[in-house]
Amino acid sequence: MKPANVSIVINPVAGTGKGKRIAKYLLQKIKNYSDFEVGITFTKEKYDAISITRKAITDGASMVIAVGGDGTINEVVN
Numbered sequence: 001m002k003p004a005n006v007s008i009v010i011n012p013v014a015g016t017g018k019g020k021r022i023a024k025y026l027l028q029k030i031k032n033y034s035d036f037e038v039g040i041t042f043t044k045e046k047y048d049a050i051s052i053t054r055k056a057i058t059d060g061a062s063m064v065i066a067v068g069g070d071g072t073i074n075e076v077v078n
Contacts, residue, residue, distance in 0.1 A: 004035055004036050004037065004062045004063060005037050005039075005059070005060050005061045005062050005063075006030060006036050006037065006038045006039070006061065006062070006063045006064075006065065007038075007039050007040075007041065007052075007053070007056035007059075007061040007063070007064045007065070008023070008026055008038065008039070008040045008041070008064075008065045008067060009041055009043065009049050009052050009053060009056070009064060009065070009066050009067065009068075009072065009076055010022070010023055010040060010041070010042050010043065010067040010068065010072075011042075011043045011049070011067065011068030011069065011071075011072040012042045012043070014067070014068035014069045014072060015068075015069070019042075019067050019068055019072075020042070022067055023040055023042075023067075026040070026065070026067070027040065039056070039061075041056075043068070043072065046071070047075060048075075049066065049068070049072050049075035049076050050075045050076075050078065053075070053076045064076060
C-alpha cells in the first residue's frame with residue numbers, strides 16, 4: 001500500500017514565531033508513523049498558502065495540515 005502523502009503548510013511568523021518552531025515537532029511526531037510521506041512548506045507572504053495547497057493537492061496529497069493563525073487556515077481551507 002502506498003504511504004499517505006501529507007503536506008504541512010506553515011506560516012513561520014504565526015504566534016510570534018511559534019509556527020517555525022512547531023515544524024520540527026510535527027515532523028518528529030508524524031514520522032513515527034511509517035505510512036506517511038511528509039512534506040513541509042513555509043509561507044512567505046499573504047496568499048501563499050492558497051497556491052501551496054493547490055500544488056499539494058495536484059501532486060496527490062491525501063492530507064493538508066495548516067499551521068498558523070486564522071488567515072493561514074482560511075487560505076488552506078478555501
